[in-house]
Amino acid sequence: MKNRLFKYSLLAPALILIAATTFYPLMRSFWISLHEWDLKESTEIGSFVGVNNYLRAFSDIQFWHSVGVTFIFATSTVLLTLTLSIIVALLLSKDKKYLSYIRAVLIIPFAMSPALIGYSWRFMLNSDYGLFDKIIGILIPPLSDIVWLGTSTTAMLALISVVVWIWLPFMSLMFISGLIGMPEEVFEAAKVDGANTLHIIFKITLPMLRPIILIASILMVMFTLKAFDPVVTLTHGGPGNSTEVLNYFIYKTGFRYFDMGYSAALGYILAFITIIFVFVYMRKLAKGDDWN
Amino acid sequence: MELLCVILVIIFLFLPIVWIFITAFKPDAATYTTSVIFKATLDNFKTVFGSSFNLGKYYSNSLIVVLVTLLITIPISILASYSLSRFKMKGKQFFMFAILATQFIPLIVNVIPFFIMFREWGLLDTTLALIIVNLGHTIPYAIWLTKGFIDRIPVDIEEAASIDGANRLQVLWRILLPLAMPGIITATVFCFVITWNEFMFALVLTQQEAVTLPVALSFFTGEKGVMWNQMAAAGIIFVLPTIIFMLLVRKQFVLGMTSGGVK
Secondary structure, eight states: OHHHHHHHHHHHHHHHHHIIIIIHHHHHHHHHHTBOOBTTTOSSOOOBOTTHHHHHHHTOHHHHHHHHHHHHHHHHHHHHHHHHHHHHHHHHOSSOHHHHHHHHHTHHHHHSOHHHHHHHHHHHTOTTTOHHHHHHHHHSGGGGGOOTTTSHHHHHHHHHHHHHHHHHHHHHHHHHHHHHTSOHHHHHHHHHTTOOHHHHIIIIIHHHHHHHHHHHHHHHHHHHHTOOHHIIIIITTOSTTTTOOHHHHHHHHHHTSOBHHHHHHHHHHHHHHHHHHHHHHHHHHHHTOSOO | OHHHHHHHHHHHHHHHHHHHHHHHTOOHHHHTSOOOOSOOOSHHHHHHHSTTTOHHHHHHHHHHHHHHHHHHHHHHHHHHHHHHHHSOOTTHHHHHHHHHHGGGSOTHHHHHHHHHHHHHHTOTTOHHHHHHHHHHHHHHHHHHHHHHHHHTSOHHHHHHHHHTTOOHHHIIIIIIHHHTHHHHHHHHHHHHHHHHHOOHHHHHHOSSTTOOHHHHGGGGGSTTOOOHHHHHHHHHHHHHHHHHHHHHHHHHHHHHHHHHHHO
């Protein structure tokens, strides 16, 4: 009896706080999603419309547009970040003195605030005085006149690159910690058997990294579907609405148009998409017929 | 060839940071050029703390939000994860899954009801509002991270101590806490970073009084045009604590994230 009281009294403060700061607002938000509510017109919740707000999304061109934007943004960002961070990890995980210094400072870019990064890249991509614009102009002269944040395609490219830039160092560190923990003998045995580098990477290294690749991809999917700061600070969803990911579209519906019911419903739709995505992905990867 | 690739990676990752750093010391005239030859100045740092930008105020807002959030999050999460790790409970699996699942839900969903509640209670534009919403985000993460570490500490150690006459709380305080320290530090740093960099809540829930640093950055893109050199100066002051923290606990942090996910 005493034991029971003890274990629950340790848990109680956390339970109460999580309930108050997460579950209660979630319930309330769900309730709002079932109502019509234009906050500009009334501070009182409007009439009950059931699942109308959810159905409304299906015939909303803006919604489908931002689903498309989110899909392009999320898949490219996740795939690029994972591929590049594995390559970077392979490059930096070797047992050399100077590489250990580089590994030590790799966390610095990740520690930067995404908001600051977004604004800074906007500065650096500026076509009049931006550093990256200048560098690209020198390396590939035909690209020198591009207003990077001015056209749909290039703005999307910029957004993807910036988010990849934000996550690359941390993801690389995760893979490096996995690679460093691997037994050296396996690789030596493979070399003795005459396997070449590519062979070793695809047949030994990648399969051994599987658990970390799985976690990294789930984390990346979650993070990219929730991406907000870089979108606001780098492109503001623009030009037009070409980089308007779902999360930003929800924000705009709620806090620009004050369409609270619809915005809440859209939030739940995004949550649903995320959970489905992660679930399907986990099952597929856990079965493991994707590589070998 | 390999060295060249390493150098390219380093340039890609660090050039933007170096450029922010350089820009922070540029006088106005040199800001909108790619020149690296200029007379370095500390004026930007002086300006951002001056009355027109008031960075000091935003800084103290950010500090208050982070410190109070951590002071509540960490002890409460340690107790909860100890309880979850050591005792059998009905519905424990479900609870752990539920708090993880909440992280799949976009935070914007919770911002809507919070915005409405805070409006009713007159809490909009206060640091208290930000602390409340941040707790909903930090506590689940902190529980997941510290529980993973406590799970790995053998129970025998605690039993030995309690045979020697220590009571439960003494065991927790004297034995378990030191052993779980890497996990606790990881959780603290992680919660520090998400709270310190938190942007969306601050954007929606604050306007003037309680504005924190990430949102304050947007004030440099105001009516007078964009003042990149001053923003860069403010940005450096803003990210410095995170960078120092991250460098101190780099190893535990990555380990914590990797193993926390595996569990």
